Structure formats: C-alpha cells, structure tokens
Amino acid sequence: MLNRNLILENDRVLLRSMTVLDFPSLMPLANDRSLWTYFTYDLNIPAEFREWAKPALAGQRLQFLIWDKKVNQAVGSTAFGNYSARDERIEIGLTWLGEQFHGSGINQAIKLLMLAYCFETLKLKRVEIKTDVLNKPARKALLKFGAVEEGILRSHTLLTHGWRRDTIYYSVLESEWEVIRRGK
Secondary structure, eight states: OOOTTOEEEOSSEEEEEOOGGGHHHHGGGGOOGGGGTTSSSOTTSHHHHHHHHHHHHTTSSEEEEEEETTTTEEEEEEEEEEEETTTTEEEEEEEEEOGGGTTSSHHHHHHHHHHHIIIIISOOSEEEEEEETTOHHHHHHHHHHTOEEEEEEEEEEEOTTSOEEEEEEEEEEHHHHHHHHTTO
C-alpha cells in the first residue's frame, strides 16, 4: 500500500496528499471549462469536483496537490493509482494544471519526480500513463520525456460531456528509467 502521508519534492515542485482543506486553493484553478475536454469530470462544476475527489479522500488513490515553489502556490493535482504490488506497477494520472501553468515545465517536473519515486524507492518495473487519443498536447509531452506509446483501448472511458474516449496507453519500464532520468 502507498503511504498516504507521502511528500515528494524537487527544486521546482512539492507534491503532498490532497485534502478537503485544499479545495479552496484548487477550485479556482479549475474554472476554465476547456481544461476538462479530455477529463472524466468537469471540475469547473463544484459538485463534480467533489465527486472526482471522493475516491482520493477515501484512500482509493493517492491524489496530490501540486505546489509550485517558483510562484509559491497550488497549481493543480496529480495522482498515483491502480497500484499493484504483485505486478510491480503503478499508474500516474488524473493530472491537471490551472491554464496559466500550462507550458511552464511543471508537468514534466512532476512526472520525473513521480517516476523517480516509482523506480528508485518503490523499485517498480512499470509505470503506466494514459490519455485520450485526441489529446495531442498530452501525447506530445509524454513522448517528449521518454514514455513509450503502447496501444489504444477503444470506447474505454466516459468523459465529462457524455462522449466516450479512446484511451491511449503509455509506459516507462524500469530498464528505460536511467536514460530518461539523465535526460537522454
């Protein structure tokens, strides 16, 4: 089981478990409805924000608040989920950032921080990341840091506005981590 009090930190960001007390900091960042095109909930709607948070608050996934040290504020959220100790794998997902923090390098900083924890501390063999096949910016970012595209699950997930997405899977394997860590 993952440590619910886990704090991950590097020079740029601090990740800590999200709590209800973080909602006032996070909800204003979620006001841009365009952020939720490829997401499973429209976090712009307070009731959906609370519904999205329920599994995290119940301990079903380890949802982090992302704190940007550069601007000294909360900027979004990310999570570890679908952890399988037996299979030595985990998923990084449910990542979102306030619009003003897109393209700032935060997403790559958090992914590398989380991957380091997965491979260097947990000693996992595989980390999975998935997104909507239509989410070109996310797909480009995943390839940029070294994740490998694996395949598409058709009509896999219900999205915010009632349509179903085709989900594309990416992974990083333990054997690939050192090259990614060094920056290729």
